[in-house]
Amino acid sequence: MDRGEYYPLFETKMGRGRVVYRLFAISLFVAICLIWLHRFNHIITTNHTQQEEEDGGIWVWLGLLAAELWFGFYWILTQAFRWNQLVFRHPFKNRLSQRYEHMLPEVDIFVCTADPEIEPPMMVINTVLSVMAYDYPTEKLSVYLSDDGGSEITFYALLEASNFAKSWIPFCKRFKIEPRSPAAYFNTIIDSADTNLGHELVAIKKLYNEMERRIEDATKLKRVPKEARLKHGGFCQWDSYTSKRDHDTILQIILHNKDPNNSKDVHGFILPTLVYLSREKRPQYHHNFKAGAMNSLLRVSSIISKGKVILNVDCDMYSNNSESIRDVLCFFMDEKKGHQIGFVQSPQTFENVTKNDIYANTLIAINEVEFHGADGCGGPMYIGTGCFHKRESLCGMKFSGEYKHKWKSENDLFTEGNLQELEEKSKGLASCSYEENTQWGKEMGLKYGCPVEDVITGLSMQINGWKSAYYNPPRKAFLGIAPTSLLEVLIQHKRWSEGDFQILLSKYSPAWHAFGKIPLGLQMGYCSYCLWAANCLATLYYSIIPSFYLIKGISLFPKMSSCWFIPFAYVIIGETIYSLLEFLYCGGTFKGWWNELRIWLYKRTSSYLYALSDTILKLFGFSDSAFTITAKVSQEEVSKRHEKEIMEFGTSSPLFTILATLALFNLFCFLNVLKDAILRDGGFGAYEKLGLQVILCGFLVLINLPLYQGLFLRTDSGKLPSSVALKSSTLALALFLSYIFV
Numbered sequence: 192m193d194r195g196e197y198y199p200l201f202e203t204k205m206g207r208g209r210v211v212y213r214l215f216a217i218s219l220f221v222a223i224c225l226i227w228l229h230r231f232n233h234i235i236t237t238n239h240t241q242q243e244e245e246d247g248g249i250w251v252w253l254g255l256l257a258a259e260l261w262f263g264f265y266w267i268l269t270q271a272f273r274w275n276q277l278v279f280r281h282p283f284k285n286r287l288s289q290r291y292e293h294m295l296p297e298v299d300i301f302v303c304t305a306d307p308e309i310e311p312p313m314m315v316i317n318t319v320l321s322v323m324a325y326d327y328p329t330e331k332l333s334v335y336l337s338d339d340g341g342s343e344i345t346f347y348a349l350l351e352a353s354n355f356a357k358s359w360i361p362f363c364k365r366f367k368i369e370p371r372s373p374a375a376y377f378n379t380i381i382d383s384a385d386t387n388l389g390h391e392l393v394a395i396k397k398l399y400n401e402m403e404r405r406i407e408d409a410t411k412l413k414r415v416p417k418e419a420r421l422k423h424g425g426f427c428q429w430d431s432y433t434s435k436r437d438h439d440t441i442l443q444i445i446l447h448n449k450d451p452n453n454s455k456d457v458h459g460f461i462l463p464t465l466v467y468l469s470r471e472k473r474p475q476y477h478h479n480f481k482a483g484a485m486n487s488l489l490r491v492s493s494i495i496s497k498g499k500v501i502l503n504v505d506c507d508m509y510s511n512n513s514e515s516i517r518d519v520l521c522f523f524m525d526e527k528k529g530h531q532i533g534f535v536q537s538p539q540t541f542e543n544v545t546k547n548d549i550y551a552n553t554l555i556a557i558n559e560v561e562f563h564g565a566d567g568c569g570g571p572m573y574i575g576t577g578c579f580h581k582r583e584s585l586c587g588m589k590f591s592g593e594y595k596h597k598w599k600s601e602n603d604l605f606t607e608g609n610l611q612e613l614e615e616k617s618k619g620l621a622s623c624s625y626e627e628n629t630q631w632g633k634e635m636g637l638k639y640g641c642p643v644e645d646v647i648t649g650l651s652m653q654i655n656g657w658k659s660a661y662y663n664p665p666r667k668a669f670l671g672i673a674p675t676s677l678l679e680v681l682i683q684h685k686r687w688s689e690g691d692f693q694i695l696l697s698k699y700s701p702a703w704h705a706f707g708k709i710p711l712g713l714q715m716g717y718c719s720y721c722l723w724a725a726n727c728l729a730t731l732y733y734s735i736i737p738s739f740y741l742i743k744g745i746s747l748f749p750k751m752s753s754c755w756f757i758p759f760a761y762v763i764i765g766e767t768i769y770s771l772l773e774f775l776y777c778g779g780t781f782k783g784w785w786n787e788l789r790i791w792l793y794k795r796t797s798s799y800l801y802a803l804s805d806t807i808l809k810l811f812g813f814s815d816s817a818f819t820i821t822a823k824v825s826q827e828e829v830s831k832r833h834e835k836e837i838m839e840f841g842t843s844s845p846l847f848t849i850l851a852t853l854a855l856f857n858l859f860c861f862l863n864v865l866k867d868a869i870l871r872d873g874g875f876g877a878y879e880k881l882g883l884q885v886i887l888c889g890f891l892v893l894i895n896l897p898l899y900q901g902l903f904l905r906t907d908s909g910k911l912p913s914s915v916a917l918k919s920s921t922l923a924l925a926l927f928l929s930y931i932f933v
Contacts (some may be wrong), residue, residue, distance in 0.1 A: 200286050200529070206277030206563065214788035217269055221767055223263040225758035226850070228603075230256040231750065251736060255747060258376075258729035265722060271715035272564030279563060279661055282521030284514065291524055296598050297331045298516055299498030299582075301488045302468055304506040305339040312348035313374070313406055314507055314672075318736040319349065321372035322502070323356055323463045324363040326517065330448060333464035333496035339482040341435040341469040341879050343426060346443070347415045348406045349425060349467050353445045355402050356465075362395050372509035373399050375542065375670070436478075439468040440618040449610050461570035464496055470621040476622075481575070482637035487584065489636050495613060499598065501585060505576040508539070512692045514715055515668040519579045523596070530595055533584030533657025534649065536570075537577035538562065541673035547782040549836045550680045551790035552673035556770075558787045559777035561716070562661045568712035570659025572720070573649025577669040581657075585648075587635040590656030630906065638699065643690030647699040650717060654708045675829055676839035676909075680790065681846045688723040688794075689802035695721035696810070724806065729800035734796060734853055735892060738860040741884045742930050744867075750880035759883060781806040789894050797846040810902035832909050838897040839913045847911060851902060851919030854895035859927040861885075861892045 199527045234252050300322045302311045315336070323334050338345045355373075363371045370376055377396060388723035409415055420426045427876040446454045446465035447700065454462050470487040472478055479486075485503060492498065500517070500523065512518075519535045523527075538558040548555075565571040583594065619625065626632060638647045662668070674680045698704060701717035709717075735746055749755035774784040829839055840847060864885055901911040902919070 193800040197527065197528065198286055199283070200290075200525040201280055201282045204281065205567075206278045206279065209274075209276045211271060215765070215769065216274065220267070222758040222761045222765070223259075223266065226259055226762065227263065229254070229755045229758070230259060236532035251740070251747065254732055254736060255768075258732045258759050261729040265719065265726065268715050269721070271712040271719065272561040272568065274525040275567045276562065276563055277563035278566035278661070280522065280660060281893045282518045282662075284517045284521060287521050287524065291520075291598070294501055294599055295328060295520065297333065297498040298325075298327065298500045298502060299426070299488075299492045299496055300332070300334045301337060301485060301492075301501065301503040302334065302506055303337045303339070303503065304345065305481070305484075307340050307342040307345050307410070310506050312342075312345045312410055313403060315345060316348045316352035316406070317372045317374045318353055318504065318506050318509045319465075320356060321370060321375075322504065323465070324360050324371035324513065325510065325515070326513040328366070329360070329463045330461050331387065333466070333492065333498055333903060335468060335488050335492055335798050336440075337488050338467065338469045339435070339472075339478070339481075339484050340442060341432065341438050341472065342392065343429045343432075344406075344409055344413065345414055346425065346441075346467050347409055347419060347470075349465070350419070350445060351402050351406055351703075352423075353462075353465055355398060356446075356462060358395055358398055360462065361458050362391065366391075367513075369513060369666075370509065370511045370670070371513055372511075375509060375511075376610075407486075414809060418702055426895070427745045437474055438469070438472055440471040440621045441467070442491070442614050442618050442621065443467045443611050444614055446779045447495075447610055462861075466491070466495060468621060471623045476623040479632060480642075480644070482632065482639055482648075482658060485834060486626070486631050486636035487621040489582075490625070490631075493615045494620070495580075495617060497581055497582075499596075499657075501551070501580045501582055503578060503580075503794075504669060505671065505790055508576050508667070508669040511662065511670045512666050512668045518662060518664065518668075521578075522662070523581065524598060531590060531656075531658050532570075532581075533576065533579040533590065533652045534570075534573060534662050535662055535900055536562070536649075536661045537574060537579075537668040538661075538663050539574055540667045542670040544673055545834060545836050547780050547786055549786050549833070549838060550674060550677065551783075551787040553779075554681070555774060555777045555779050555783075555787070558663065560773060561642055563663070565713060565716055566659075566661040567610075568716065569653060569710045570713070571660070572717065573652070574643045575643070575645030576671070576834045578645075584652050584655070584657045585636065587630065588655070607756075625918045633871055638708055639691050641690050641699075642686055643694065643696065646691065646717075646720070647694050647697070650694075650699060650701060650705060653713070654705055660902055675833040676841065677793070678840070678842060678844055678846065681793065681844075684723075684794045685802050685846075688799050689806055691721045692724040692802060692806050693809075696806070707754060722913075723794075724799045724802040726863070727803055730792070730795040733887070734792075735856070737928055738857050738888045738891070739926075741860055741881060741888055742863055742927070744881065746880045747882070748881075748883035750844045751882040752879065756883075785894070788898070792891075793850055795850045800849065801846065822874070828908060835910065837907075838901065840901045840915075841909045841911045843912045843914050847915050848918050851896075851898060851911065851915055852922045854891070854898045855902075855919055855923035856926050857888050857895070859923060860900070861888045864888065 194735045230252065234249060234256065265568055285717070302315070302319055302322065304315050318335060319336060323332070323333060336345075336349055359373060362368070368376055370379075377399065380392075405416070415426065425445075428439070428441045428443070432441075444450075444466050446453055446466070448461055448464070451461070455463075456462055468488065470478075470484060477483075489501070492501075500516075500520070506511075515537070522532050522535050538560070539554070541552055544552050562571040582595075602882070636648075637644050638651060641647055649659065674683060694700060695702060695718070701709075701714050701721060705714050705717065740747055748759060771781070771784050774787065775781070779787075828843070832839055888915050898911075901909075
């Protein structure tokens with residue numbers, strides 16, 4: 192490598208096919224404009240010829256126009272990340288090692304958990320162990336577990352994990368194993384014939400099983416073993432514990448180089464710093480959910496380790512790639528471009544997704560296309576997990592052209608005193624009153640006041656001048672646990688869409704707050720996510736009204752022999768073929784694409800409807816935001832059905848009542864069409880002018896087959912309850928008969 196010549200630490204490659212896609216998008220936009228023109232023209236014509244009754248009424252056509260205007264407008268927003276070239280980044284770790292191995296920065300890793308029943312301690316410590324075992328200098332690695340549940344069982348599990356780490360970390364580094372979550376690793380070698388690891392694998396597996404047994408026993412009994420309580424003084428912090436919503440700060444530095452006798456592995460090498468934190472909670476103080484926990488970690492870590500780079504992961508997202516830190520440092524430490532990058536986002540991927548992804552948990556279009564497109568517009572959004580930050584960007588610092596990051600380590604800020612003094616000093620930073628009359632939650636740290644605090648925090652960083660990068664390597668950086676029932680999926684999307692819509696209406700709205708401060712394409716992309724909830728109205732209208740008027744044989748679309756039919760057909764066929772090809776190109780299957788279409792419909796007609804209504808109610812003071820934790824464990828029967836790709840219902844919910852009512856209503860309409868086509872003269876030819884409505888109704892019936900099975904055909908515990916079947920059947924039949932007899 193020649194001296195003086197610049198060799199970047201990463202390269203940026205552009206995706207192909209943008210010219211072809213732009214031509215397709217332009218043609219699709221022309222077809223959309225023709226659809227709008229058809230609606231305008233027909234409304235004006237019917238107004239003059241007084242044919243409202245024959246054609247369904249002027250208000251019905253105005254509704255269709257409004258829905259189609261919305262679909263077109265939203266489609267334009269979604270093109271922001273596809274119009275520009277997709278960006279793919281590739282780091283050069285060897286160059287990083289050659290230049291900066293002697294001055295690699297300290298890295299603080301935040302793992303957040305909130306409920307030991309929904310997020311079991313064994314799952315939490317597997318994530319902790321996976322990030323403690325990164326291929327990175329251990330003396331520069333600090334791991335913090337934030338436990339908003341304040342559970343002494345979780346603390347006990349972390350103590351057990353700290354002892355197991357003394358054997359696990361050297362084992363990982365000696366044999367260079369992947370992944371470094373013990374549970375995930377042992378699952379991958381169950382059927383393996385590899386004997387190279389020999390007795391060491393047997394020994395480490397035995398240690399893990401013994402640790403797992405102790406933790407599981409404590410979890411089931413809901414108490415810590417007496418000998419463990421007597422052995423470790425940290426448990427005395429629970430003596431004044433009242434409840435998880437009312438307790439003092441509980442902080443314990445479990446591993447630290449100030450305690451070398453306890454903080455070395457079996458070979459005598461120093462282990463990463465390990466800290467347990469359960470911030471103070473009082474009923475009279477709003478704790479601000481995960482954002483409040485993250486801000487407490489930011490402050491506490493600022494005096495214990497003060498890592499210049501911060502990684503935050505959810506407790507179910509274990510590290511799947513031990514090289515991830517070095518990969519990301521290539522982006523941060525690049526001499527020419529690294530100074531402007533404030534955070535690097537990894538995709539949210541899951542280990543328990545089935546081949547055809549029945550619940551569309553992989554979000555293929557977002558992870559494999561849209562975020563790469565966002566990277567070409569200034570960077571993807573911060574999604575709350577699997578994200579590396581520069582501490583300065585996360586703490587509210589504004590980027591300027593003169594900024595240059597100093598990666599050289601500073602002297603220990605707390606060289607005097609022992610660990611106990613360090614713990615006491617840190618506890619005050621996690622108290623309820625610390626943030627009073629400060630900028631925390633406003634200009635510093637994660638922002639408060641929204642269920643998706645991560646999105647507004649990332650947007651604020653970009654408004655402050657920072658760019659973000661998207662890193663999506665073949666071996667994913669993190670793997671998590673996806674929901675395994677339809678209700679969990681719908682509730683999760685309800686929370687996401689509600690939070691995003693609240694952002695749109697807040698002072699942080701990308702529509703006006705970000706105007707002129709971030710690129711237009713990025714602003715449009717943010718708006719497309721913030722408007723998820725608003726999609727429910729147009730989708731519901733299209734799911735009901737065309738089928739409603741199909742019953743009486745009233746046409747709402749051009750007949751198939753009309754030239755106006757062409758733009759409708761082009762948009763439907765063109766967008767369908769493109770979405771299928773895009774899905775297959777990203778590694779999906781045809782059945783997976785069909786499943787994604789189904790979840791797309793279900794989200795828009797249930798989750799988004801509740802998100803929109805709850806947001807409007809909150810604006811008028813009738814509803815408060817509530818943070819919902821998605822369950823990370825499922826029953827054995829549920830897991831088996833999930834592996835077989837059988838949709839899980841199993842409980843009563845208003846979300847299911849809506850979906851079942853819409854599905855049954857369209858089924859009644861479609862059966863009515865079939866009956867009339869068979870009995871009437873002319874057969875199906877009589878429906879030539881209703882072709883698009885028949886196709887739409889048929890599509891809605893076909894895509895709802897799992898729902899019909901859950902209502903009437905299945906007998907297992909995952910079927911829809913009889914109460915849902917009764918309510919939805921009554922509502923759908925009433926809606927159907929109301930027009931038949933009018």
